[in-house]
Amino acid sequence: MTKTAIILFNLGGPDRPESVEPFLFNLFNDPAIISLPNPFRFLVAKLISRKRAPIAREIYDHLGGGSPLLPNTQAQASALDAALSDIGEVKSFIAMRYWHPMTAETVQAVKAFAPDRIVLLPLYPQYSTTTTASSLRLWNKEAEKAGLSVPTHVIGCYARSSGYIRSVAELVRKAYDGMNGPRRVLFSAHGLPKKVVDKGDPYQWQVERSAEEVVKALNIPDLDWIVCYQSRVGPLEWIGPSTDAEIQRAGNDGVGVIVCPIAFVSEHSETLVEIEMEYRELAEESGVPAFARVPTPGDHPLFIDALAKLVREAVLRPVGVDCGEGTRICPAQFGKCACRQVA
Structure with missing residues (x-):
């Protein structure tokens, strides 16, 4: 039976008030967000995160002290696994960019699962260098460091799915x-x-x-x-x-x-x-x-069906980065688009 690991990329969010400042530091220390070289980026990220933390904590106070993003994403992961139960053993993992479960943790969990193939599925319908590209770059770095070498399909975007x-x-x-x-x-x-x-x-x-x-x-x-x-x-x-x-x-x-x-x-x-x-x-x-x-799609059946369809189609293509439509959709002037041209 084929084992498929699906990696759901998302931003992440602090789970308690004391997580707010380190979460913000991780965000602003990302070179995709602040393009300064280190040590300048580190220092700027420290300054901004310390300054913004009190304001951000007030925002999260309205949400019980932490972000609901992880439980939302866990619900999506469970629904997606159920929708794909017919293609073999499927397990969805969550890799957050700026708070736990962080990418390095998720890479180790995926390695222990020992999948035959991996599908990287950003929970960002529209591709950006600041979101999807940043997540992919970190995943590749951590996977190489951990010796996780498995055929990997990447869904770069699905803006019109x-x-x-x-x-x-x-x-x-x-x-x-x-x-x-x-x-x-x-x-x-x-x-x-x-x-x-x-x-x-x-x-x-x-x-x-x-x-x-x-x-x-x-x-x-x-x-x-x-x-x-x-x-x-x-x-x-x-x-x-x-x-x-x-x-x-x-x-x-x-x-x-x-x-x-x-x-x-x-x-x-x-x-x-x-x-x-x-x-x-x-x-x-x-x-x-x-x-x-308007609420976000969350685990709406139509949205979960869309994600499942993207996974099914991705594993039929060669490994690499594709958009959800199977061919590049962005005009040529958007050179940062990672999706290859598929005939």
């Missing part, structure tokens, strides 16, 4: 139908510094394609919608428009707001606090007549 799109559309539709009067859908994604995109990162382009596909699936005549970006930090220019500005514009226009976290597939501080609490408060202050947050 039908099951993912349909799961999001179903959740948006429920929120849309539950609101009366004029309403606007804000497809909100985590932002990036503009310079990252200018260097060929395909994330923004893929986010926009995901939103377009959800709109097609909704099939609502004359739907009022826009893509926007949240979670800006630091002095750099970020891609836009910002979610804050779009909420304020909706208030000026007198339309309700439905915020869909288009790039997140699990609940965490940016959905449960930033959107649900902070943006809801901003909407009230801005005169928005109605506000709704």
